[in-house]
Amino acid sequence: MTGYGRAEQVLNGRQIAVELRSVNARYFEYSSRLPRRCAFLEDRLKKLVAARVSRGKVELGLTVQAVTAQDAVITVNRPLAQGYADAFAELAEAFAIPNDLTAGLLARMPEVLTQAAAPTDEDALWQDVRAVAGKAIDAFVAMRAAEGAKLRADLLTRLDTAEELLGRIERGTEGRVKAYSEKLYARLRELLADRTIDESRLVTEAALFADKTAIDEETVRLHSHIAQYRAILDMDEPIGRKLDFLTQELNRETNTIGSKCQDVDITKLVVELKSEIEKIREQLQNIE
Secondary structure, eight states: OOEEEEEEEEETTEEEEEEEEEEOOSSEEEEEEOOGGGGGGHHHHHHHHHTTOOSEEEEEEEEEEESSGGGEEEEEOHHHHHHHHHHHHHHHHHHTOOOOOOHHHHHTSTTSEEEEEOOOOHHHHHHHHHHHHHHHHHHHHHHHHHHHHHHHHHHHHHHHHHHHHHHHHHHHHTTHHHHHHHHHHHHHHHHHTTSOOOHHHHHHHHHHHHHHHOOHHHHHHHHHHHHHHHHHHTOSSOOHHHHHHHHHHHHHHHHHHHHHOOOHHHHHHHHHHHHHHHHHHHHHTTOO
16 A cells, blocks of 8 residues: 655754655565664664554655754864974974964864764664654554545445446346256257157256356355455454455356356356456555
8 A cells, every 4th residue: 555654853952854655565565764873773663664554565764863963072182182282382482483372273283173973872862763753654554544445435336336246147147047948948849840858858957057057156155255345344454465365255256157157148247247356456455
């Protein structure tokens, strides 16, 4: 299922931004883009996302920027500074000029002052990142929920269409055994002319035909699967894999009906039903 969520906040002198985006995938796939110094958060963030998302190809992006000096440590190179001070004093004495060395001037000398990143308090940083990531995930899940509501409505409409086609198939197959018997009887009369037709043989053939073309079991199961589909769509939990299985069953029962029915009109209805089930299957790629 597609989705997007973003959150940004300044916490403890750090500007933290978390962005989540996803595209359709059958299973949960996770990837991330993190600053190098935040690499230790990789597994924690994955678990945080996986606790709320069970399907989709999800990508997380994290940026952390210092907005105060607390993340930096300034170090004075005292031996080097002393060397510069001695050099200034030597120049002043050698050329009989004032020694106007100041701290500001000394600080501008190369490598007297160095800046380095302060040691990272991993637990403190994780608490801040988790807070922002939680807000991004909330926005992400809310967007997916809104899309899910639209998908649910579409699936229910397609299930109604599928059930209506199934009803037409059931009505269309009523009386098929009687029609077959009459057709077979007429054909035998034509072939045998004045000879007597064996009624018991005719009944046997009709029974064999009825057994080969009976679709009652398949239609009952299809009605049951459609009812289960609707019930699952009302569940407040991940349902994508359950619906995947049911869709396979819908398709299997429909194929069986198609192989049993030899009537052209029924075959057309079966094709329409298969088309509707295929549309349902495509939509399932968007459902968690």
